[in-house]
Amino acid sequence: MPRFRTLDDLDASGKRVLLRADLNVPMKDGRITDRTRIERLCPTIRELAEKGARVIICSHFDRPKGKRVPEMSLKPMAEALSSALDRPVGFADDCIGPLVEAAAAALKDGEVLLLENTRYHAGEEKNDPALAQGLAKLADVFVNDAFSAAHRAHASTEGVAHLIPAYAGRLMQAELEALDAALGSPKRPVVAIVGGAKVSTKLDLLGNLSKKVDVLVIGGAMANTFLAAQGHKLGKSLQEAEMHDTARQILADAKGNGCEILLPVDLVVATAFAENAPHRTVGIDSVPADMMALDVGPETVEAIAARLRQAATLVWNGPLGAFELPPFDAATVEVAATVASLGQSAGLVSIGGGGDTVAALKHAGVAERMTYVSAAGGAFLEWLEGKTLPGVAALEVKD
Secondary structure, three states, rough: OEEEOOOHOOOOOOOOEEEEOOOOOOOEEEEEEEOOOHHHHHHHHHHHHHHOOOEEEEEEOOOOOOOOOOOOOHHHHHHHHHHHOOOEEEOOOOOHHHHHHHHHHOOOOOOOOOOHHHHHOOOOOOOOOHHHHHHHOOEEEEEEEHHHHHHOOOOOHHHHHHOEEEOOOHHHHHHHHHHHHHOOOOOOOEEEEEEOOOOOHHHHHHHHHHHHOOOEOOHHHHHHHHHOOOOOOOOOOOHEEEEEEEHHHHHHHHHOOEEEEOOOOEEEEEOOOOOOOOEEEEOOOOOOOEEEEEOHHHHHHHHHHHHHHHHOOOEEEEEOOOOOOOOHHHHHHHHHHHHHHHHHOOOEEEEEOOOOHHHHHHHOOOOOHHOEOOOOHHHHHHHOHHHHHHHHHOEEOOO
């Protein structure tokens, strides 16, 4: 793994620290509906403040496209952060400029200030040097704790990191260490589970994983495309006919890489995409013409469990079926329980991430029993695809 400076390398006492957070949390009717990102950010803020730093937090929220949109203000986050930290959090009405500079300069050791939405400035998403310089003027050092925004080369994620000494916060550090354990220098054998609806959205992911893992389990509706490409009749199941050649090429490439592809051998099929729709389990050559596959069956679950029992590391992105519709959550829940159990009994290192994956693991009640669950979404996916993340690259210590 590339070398990064962390908070262990920072003498924070008396220093003004610009902390890039991701406070782009879900809101409904002006209220925060999920505080996970706020809670995960707190250890870094708390550690810096307790070490005597003067903490200046910046973040984007939603997509105001360079304009002041009142409902996209970060002001409500100041109260949420204050409550989570059990300490006052001030708020500045902008993220750059003389008034913000004065507010930052007035901070005392251990105090915390939240800046207004960086995307109120069009220069944020353009990685405008002037905006990056305006942010850099506020602080002595930069700490990036927003891995979830690290796939974007923006002024507050990449630009400012080149202007003042840059460090990884505790959340960023945890993400980087987990991802290195997953694909950088993992314990082998490595199993990857990839689910989701479309092959077309995960081509890079499947291609990169087939070069790096020992077993690649494909589930969700994308498995239907692979099965159909092999000539199986899947009735009304969702699948991408135009991706059949691509699916066959992925299978061939994986074989050349020495990677086993595990596809479903049985399916749970239903008459409609609906909760508790009439359903039954069939082999992959016995899908009725008027039914659709909505989950993998028990034989497939056992085949996955058998591979997991031999594995040392698991990377999981995407559910195995339509987990949001009972009983088509059964395979995902059962495999998740197996993963959690193997983590305790056999030391299986398990890393999961991606929006639906996080929801599925929470639904299965095992999110807290995984080795690491990334809430980073797009950045997690791009890392798994083998892409360089600008916000991470900017933190690397060059020898």
